[in-house]
Every structure is written in structure tokens, then in C-alpha cells.
Amino acid sequence: MKAIITGASSGLGADMARVLSKMGYDLIITARREDRLNALKEELKTNVTVIPADLGTEEGCYNFIKKIENEDFDLAINNAGFGLFGEFSSLETQKELNMIDLNIKSVHILTKHFVRYFESRGKGNILNVASSAGLMPGGPLMATYYATKAYVVSLSRGIYEELRKKKSKVKISVLCPGPVDTEFNSVAGVSFSLKGLGSYKTAEYAIKKTLSGKLIIIPGVSIKFAYILNRLAPTKLALKIAYKIQNKKGDA
């Protein structure tokens, strides 16, 4: 058994590597910080291949795909991503475009590669890491981040149905967590207004549900509840509540 994990140098990606390694999976792990990846490799008991890559560029994504060309794997996790906090009008456009490149473009390029690879193999699991942000009608003060995650949710849902219709043994899942204690908030420039879930527990839950073929994975009762409430609330009310919650994060 072998799995590929992007964004494995910290947070959820590193913990998914720990969980999978404990289950006996060999791993291919990638991110930009090679020292962190090598430290994780040292920590794990199964075989780990480290491939440093910047997935924030098309070239970086295609180079990474070339490097895994001869690899045989069963599970692929698109986890690398980051957020930016601030009013849309004040956030730097280039930083947002970099986020769109990583959160959308790289996930798109790699998901297509993984779907084609697994279809040629007849089976396999893909896990795309989105966010509860991707299930909401919009995210004031993190508008672009929420929009990137909505793309990941929508893309994954569409592919899920195409695969289901074909009775394919290729499965796709999308992880939609609320706050998780990782380096995410320091990168995004926020503090959590809700208590974050543990990263390892979230990773364990995500892997279990992915391997069972679940489409939308929402860890934690409070976020499941928030998702249901959001679906029932009128859009403008949901946006008002979202603004209040987001605004508290800015006190970082």
C-alpha cells in the first residue's frame, strides 16, 4: 500500500502521513520545506520518498507529476493549501493569485492526473482537502480563500458522480474541516474564534472516511451542525453570521 500526500511538511498533511504510516502505508510526501519532510521521514517506520516541490506553479505541478510517473500508489491526497485574512479590497492581488494557483490550479492539475492514473489502474482513492469554508455561501474577510475551497468541493462532487455513474472503483472524497490546530492560522494571519480540532484526530477521521468511500467528510459535531444550520438559513443571514465569526479571527 502506498499513498501520496501534498503539503506534508506540517499540520494535517504531516499527521495524515503519521496515520497512514501506522496503518502500514509507504509514502510519497511533498511540500517546499525539504528539511521538514526529511525529519518526518526519519520519524516514520514505513518507506518514505521525499519529493520537494513548489505546487504553486504549473511547472512545479507538472515536474512533480513527472517524478511520480513510475510510482505505483493506491491513495492520493491533495492537501497543500493556505488562507489569507483581510478585506477583499485591501488584500494584495498577487498573494491572492498565488493562493488561487495552489488551492485551485494545483488541485485541479493533480486531481486530473490522479483520476486518469487510478482509472487506468482500475481502482484508487483521492482525498481533496477543502474546508468547511467550501460549503458556505461565502466568506466575508476571507472571500477569496472561501471561494477557492468552494471550487475544490464543487469539482470533487462533480467527479464523484461521474465515477459513481461508471460504477468505477476509483473513489473521490473531500475533507471539509472547521478550524484545526496547525500552522494554517499563522500563515493566514488569523487566530481561531472557535477552538480548533486536533490535527492528528482530524487526519485519522479523514483517512478512515476516505477509505470507506465517503464523499463529503466533515469532522466534529459543531461543524456538522453549523453546516446544517447554514443550509437552512437565508443566504444574507448566513453571510452576516459568517462576517461576525470571521471578524473575531482578525484579532490575532
Ligand SMILES: NC(=O)c1ccc[n+]([C@@H]2O[C@H](COP(=O)([O-])OP(=O)(O)OC[C@H]3O[C@@H](n4cnc5c(N)ncnc54)[C@H](OP(=O)(O)O)[C@@H]3O)[C@@H](O)[C@H]2O)c1
Ligand atoms: N487548519 C485549519 O484550520 C484548516 C481548516 C480547513 C481546511 N484546512 C486546509 O487544510 C490543508 C492543510 O493545511 P494545514 O491546516 O495543515 O496548514 P499548514 O500547517 O500551514 O500546512 C500547509 C501545507 O501546505 C504546504 N504548502 C504551502 N504552500 C505550498 C506550495 N506552494 N507548494 C507546496 N506545498 C505548499 C506547506 O508546506 P511548505 O510550506 O513546506 O511548502 C504545508 O505542508 C490546507 O488545504 C488548508 O486550506 C485547514
